[in-house]
Amino acid sequence: MKATVVAALRERGQRIRADFVERELPDHIDTSRHGGLLAMLRLDPSTLVESGQE
Secondary structure (H helix, E strand, C coil), X not given: CHHHXXXXXXXXXXXXXXXXXXXXXXXXXXXXXXXXXHHHCCCCHHHCCCCCCC
């Protein structure tokens, strides 16, 4: 899911935030544990579908 979050942020032109997520979060983002960060980034976990898990 981290790659999906990073891609969504870069798509919005938020490179610095994308770089932060890439450095600081694990590859699999736990939505219950990291939900506050996702909300701050205005990302809805239900819309973040990783390829291969659809």
